Amino acid sequence: MPDGELPAGRRALPAVHLSHPAAPEDKDPISPAAVRILQRRYFFMKKLLALISDSYHEFKHVSTITTCAMFGAMSIVLNQLATIRVTPNLKIGFGALPNELVDYLFGPVVGSLFGGGMDIIKFMLKPDGGFMPGFTFNAMLAAFILCAGLLSACGQKKTQQELQEDQVTAELVGNDKDEHGCIGSAGYTWSEVQQNCIRLFESGIRLEAIDGKSSAYLVFSPDSLKAELFFSTGEPSEVLDRRSLPAGGYAWNVEDDDTKNVRSIDGVWTISQRGTEIYRQNKTEADSSLGAVQTLTYEGLLPCADCPGIRYDLTIRSREHSGDGTFTLSQTYLEAEDGKDVTFVTNGKRLTLKGIPGDDNATVWQLVSDNGDEVMNFLCENDSTLTLLGDDFTKAESELNYSLKLAKKQ
Secondary structure (H helix, E strand, C coil): CCCCCCCCCCCCCCCCCCCCCCCCCCCCCHHHHHHHHHHEEEEHHHHHHHHHHHHHHHHHHHHHHHHHHHHHHHHHHHHCCCCEECCCCEEEECCCCHHHHHHHHHHHHHHHHHHHHHHHHHHHHHHCCCCCCHHHHHHHHHHHHHHHHHHHCCCCCCHHHHHHHHHHHCCCCCCCCCCCCCEEHCCCCEEEECCEEEHHHHHCEEEEEEECCCEECCCCCCCCEEEEEEEEECCEEEEEEEEEECCCCCCCCEECCCCCEEEEEEEEEEEEEEEEEEEEECCCCCCCCHHHHEEEEEEEECCCCCCCCCEEEEEEEEEECCCEEEEEEEEEEEEEEEEEEEEEEEEEEEEEEEEEECCCEEEEEEEECCCCEEEEEEEECCCCCCEEEEECCCCCCCCCCCEEEEEEEE
16 A cells, blocks of 8 residues: 555544443443544544645646736735725725635635735735734634635534434445345345346456447356346346257347347357347457456545545456456445445446656556446556546646555456
């Protein structure tokens, strides 16, 4: 794991001792409510420190400087023209509004320097009594107070009823089992032909829709007498029976005019319906000359804006010497909803691209979801490290961890 990264499944929480049920009960046990308060304070400080670090790096962008200059000019104009003096010692002004916008856009470091600088410039342009350094300090401190207030306000406040429910019940990660006992968050689904919980990317053959908008997985029973189709479009799975063809070979279908037909043509699996091919296996996946099929699993804990972190579990399946392949990505948002983890699973294809800004020889794995709505780019740093890139194929300018480490190779 890279420096600062926690192993998958481990949370950066204050240590809380949970005694064994058979052990004598402590006289002053820590209540669940106290634990939650400690956790919230810990994550609040963690987010605030991350916000300060990111704000400091904003100075590297020319756009930050030019935007601050624009807001500075706006602040001066508002201070000169939009100030209402109520009494000799009391005035109402709007010159501080640009300060708040800068705080919101660029964080506390940029906001504090902007606020302090503008206070000095405004005094020089329109002196009003003697110069008071305390006012300048207040203008700088306001940026940190605003950012802390925004962080606190964005935290979800639970109702008294929810707090009482949390004290009675606690939902554990992995409890999202269906009626067959399959854990969906871990990528498992029930297969009728195998009578077991399986992960499609491990047990199935992936086929892509001819229109490129979806995919399907083909799973056979142990004796190959039945085949089951799973669709990324959300259609119910279909079970087909094996039948002998007059010209030799087999096809899997059912006795129905609208049935889907599964066949292997020149070593490539296809699915057709009413004489029209609708799904086809990628040739590279069926081409044994590209090497054996390998499965790579990467893990890592990446930053999250509104939760302690996102646990990534990425599985790549491809031929050893092929740039194409398939992927399954499990993203678990830690304590995202009422203190409980939320997991999203995405399937799709892996493409290999060359070059990023500043390095024409860099290797990038592009992950495209089956529906085409999600695209993620990972830089192959070495044989064991992938780094998440932005939409512009550049690394995040942050000291936080954006890398996944190779956990298993098969």
